[in-house]
Amino acid sequence: MSEVILQASHISKSFHDPVTIPVLNDLSLSINKGEFVSVVGKSGCGKSTLLYILSTMDTDYEGQLWIDQQLVTNQKEKQLARIRNEKIGFVFQFHYLLNEFSVLRNVMLPGLKLNKYGEQEIEHRAMERLKMLHIDDLALKSANQLSGGQKQRVAIARALINDPAIIMGDEPTGNLDKKNGQIVFDIFKELSLKYQQTLLIVTHDPEFAENTNRIIEMEDGRIIRQ
Amino acid sequence: MNHKLIFSISWSLMKARWKQTLIAAVGVTFSITMFIALLSFMTGLNGLLDGLVLNRTPHVRIYNDIKPSKHQPVNLSGEYKQSYNFIKSVKSASGRQEIYNSAAILQLLKNDNRVVGIAPKIIAPVFFNAGTIDITGVINGIDVQSESALFHFNDYIITGKAIDLKNVPNSIILGKGVADKLLADPGDVLQVTTSQGDIMPLKVVGYFQSGLQDFDKVQCYTSINTAQKLLGKPNNYLTDIQVKLTDLNQAPVVAKEYGALFQADTEDIQTANSQFETGSFIRTLISYSVGITLLIVAGFGIYNILNMMIYEKMDAIAIMKATGFSGSDVNRIFIVIALSIGFFGGVIGLFLGFGLSVVIDNIPFRTAALPTITTFPVNYNPAFYFIGAIFSLVTTYFAGYFPARKASKVDPVIIIRGK
Numbered sequence: 236m237s238e239v240i241l242q243a244s245h246i247s248k249s250f251h252d253p254v255t256i257p258v259l260n261d262l263s264l265s266i267n268k269g270e271f272v273s274v275v276g277k278s279g280c281g282k283s284t285l286l287y288i289l290s291t292m293d294t295d296y297e298g299q300l301w302i303d304q305q306l307v308t309n310q311k312e313k314q315l316a317r318i319r320n321e322k323i324g325f326v327f328q329f330h331y332l333l334n335e336f337s338v339l340r341n342v343m344l345p346g347l348k349l350n351k352y353g354e355q356e357i358e359h360r361a362m363e364r365l366k367m368l369h370i371d372d373l374a375l376k377s378a379n380q381l382s383g384g385q386k387q388r389v390a391i392a393r394a395l396i397n398d399p400a401i402i403m404g405d406e407p408t409g410n411l412d413k414k415n416g417q418i419v420f421d422i423f424k425e426l427s428l429k430y431q432q433t434l435l436i437v438t439h440d441p442e443f444a445e446n447t448n449r450i451i452e453m454e455d456g457r458i459i460r461q
Numbered sequence: 462m463n464h465k466l467i468f469s470i471s472w473s474l475m476k477a478r479w480k481q482t483l484i485a486a487v488g489v490t491f492s493i494t495m496f497i498a499l500l501s502f503m504t505g506l507n508g509l510l511d512g513l514v515l516n517r518t519p520h521v522r523i524y525n526d527i528k529p530s531k532h533q534p535v536n537l538s539g540e541y542k543q544s545y546n547f548i549k550s551v552k553s554a555s556g557r558q559e560i561y562n563s564a565a566i567l568q569l570l571k572n573d574n575r576v577v578g579i580a581p582k583i584i585a586p587v588f589f590n591a592g593t594i595d596i597t598g599v600i601n602g603i604d605v606q607s608e609s610a611l612f613h614f615n616d617y618i619i620t621g622k623a624i625d626l627k628n629v630p631n632s633i634i635l636g637k638g639v640a641d642k643l644l645a646d647p648g649d650v651l652q653v654t655t656s657q658g659d660i661m662p663l664k665v666v667g668y669f670q671s672g673l674q675d676f677d678k679v680q681c682y683t684s685i686n687t688a689q690k691l692l693g694k695p696n697n698y699l700t701d702i703q704v705k706l707t708d709l710n711q712a713p714v715v716a717k718e719y720g721a722l723f724q725a726d727t728e729d730i731q732t733a734n735s736q737f738e739t740g741s742f743i744r745t746l747i748s749y750s751v752g753i754t755l756l757i758v759a760g761f762g763i764y765n766i767l768n769m770m771i772y773e774k775m776d777a778i779a780i781m782k783a784t785g786f787s788g789s790d791v792n793r794i795f796i797v798i799a800l801s802i803g804f805f806g807g808v809i810g811l812f813l814g815f816g817l818s819v820v821i822d823n824i825p826f827r828t829a830a831l832p833t834i835t836t837f838p839v840n841y842n843p844a845f846y847f848i849g850a851i852f853s854l855v856t857t858y859f860a861g862y863f864p865a866r867k868a869s870k871v872d873p874v875i876i877i878r879g880k
Contacts, residue, residue: 283878287874287878290783292782292783292872292873292874293874312787312788313787313788313789316782316785316786316787316788316790317785317787319783319784319785320784320785320786321785325780325783325784327780327783327877329776329877331776331777331779331780331783331877332780333473333777333780333781334477335473335474335476335477335777336473344466344470344781344784345784345785347463347466348463348466348784348785348786348790349785350463350466393784397785405877
């Protein structure tokens with residue numbers, strides 16, 4: 236349990252338009268393998284901004300970031316895309332499935348991009364993950380035929396396809412009703428307990444946060460409790 | 462890089478918006494079709510119009526012009542070499558118009574491998590006597606076979622046969638304009654007076670129509686032997702030697718060389734007909750501009766459709782980038798879409814362009830000026846298809862380039878947070 240998956244040291248970020256406003260202020264944290272971490276805080280405290288920096292999508296910050304022992308700061312765009320592809324799985328508030336593709340294909344896409352396995356093997360792995368989330372019967376449906384809760388589960392399957400080092404979520408239950416929110420939470424919990432999957436979830440929901448291993452609470456760009 | 466994946470994503474995006482994709486492709490198809498048809502027709506027409514003159518114009522013409530002597534006797538005299546000689550009232554010399562030593566020149570030309578063929582000729586101004594009036598004309602004594610082979614003489618005979626000039630003694634083929642003035646029918650005998658005053662009867666065996674009215678009003682043809690007889694000259698008498706070269710562009714150089722070698726006047730086709738080249742050039746230029754304008758308009762269509770697609774697919778682009786597709790992958794996806802539209806639209810356009818050319822080629826087109834033409838002329842030059850194909854890909858590439866670049870620069874954070 237001591238293996239560090241994600242380490243951020245002295246991260247600072249400011250928005251410069253129209254006037255300079257500091258958003259994150261000298262923030263350090265590290266997440267070990269298998270931890271189920273939630274980030275909570277009021278709106279505007281910078282928790283989403285932090286998540287996007289940690290997910291390598293936002294590169295405009297000061298400080299340093301390691302993912303899976305690999306320095307991410309100042310890498311090229313192409314390299315970052317590869318790191319996201321291989322090491323990070325995403326679940327967003329909105330599902331962001333591609334309507335042009337079937338559910339199965341949506342799950343397969345990041346795997347095809349990584350190109351580590353053949354297409355057959357990726358399809359097999361995608362089906363495995365859909366089964367794990369009990370939505371394998373939806374595999375051949377188009378993404379826009381699904382309900383909100385089902386879509387979010389497909390998005391989780393997609394996040395899992397490349398066996399990521401960490402799954403990051405930005406209010407993954409924010410758009411769901413209580414029942415579906417609970418299903419999604421249970422999936423996360425199961426991933427954490429059964430597969431030692433590392434998870435970092437930004438949430439508004441205090442109930443959700445309380446049931447995780449570790450809560451990072453933020454206020455005004457600082458971590459006030461972790 | 463995983464090309465198969467890029468292609469499959471491009472294909473899915475196109476399929477999702479197949480109506481717009483189809484419209485973009487139809488735009489390309491239409492412009493390529495018009496480009497091919499327009500150029501084929503225009504250059505076909507160019508070839509026809511140029512052929513009117515160029516087919517009948519020798520690449521190099523060797524003749525003796527009437528002109529003052531270049532070297533006046535006083536300049537040749539050693540005694541006055543050091544002085545300035547002012548000569549007033551110089552007149553053209555009454556030199557012979559025949560080409561000296563024509564047999565040897567013909568022999569030498571036959572052995573020159575730059576020469577495709579030669580056609581000797583005698584040009585003699587004459588009067589045709591019809592009742593009380595005399596009509597001026599020019600008799601061309603020609604070698605029928607070589608004239609037909611080199612200058613398509615056969616194509617312009619509208620009545621009678623060219624070879625009759627050779628087979629029927631003392632025969633003449635009249636220009637259509639001359640014949641109309643003389644009311645001469647084939648079989649009639651004409652009285653012809655030379656500039657020396659000799660009169661000779663010639664039998665009409667056919668009409669000639671070149672399509673140039675002024676030309677047809679004066680030009681008539683006989684065989685070389687008849688012309689020699691008419692002028693009372695021996696059978697080595699020639700006034701012109703017409704030379705056709707393998708490479709037309711060499712004509713000015715060859716003309717200069719022959720001029721010096723044979724001590725005769727020479728004229729090359731470029732000097733004689735420079736205005737035709739200009740005309741062709743302008744017409745071709747216009748065709749290309751119209752064709753390329755059509756393609757560029759089609760390019761804007763593709764640009765619009767891709768731009769729209771990118772705005773619609775902003776979420777998809779954002780999530781693809783979030784899950785590991787790099788900017789260059791996204792860029793490639795949209796370039797592939799643009800190029801596929803260009804490629805398939807273009808290929809169909811090439812076929813339709815060919816089809817339209819065939820249709821134009823079969824539209825009846827008869828004109829009194831051009832007896833051998835029955836349908837619109839079309840030039841099936843593969844170069845047009847090649848240019849059309851290249852150009853459809855190039856325009857669609859550039860039409861896709863800017864939208865694709867925009868897509869590759871989409872910042873996933875902004876899109877995902879915006880929800």
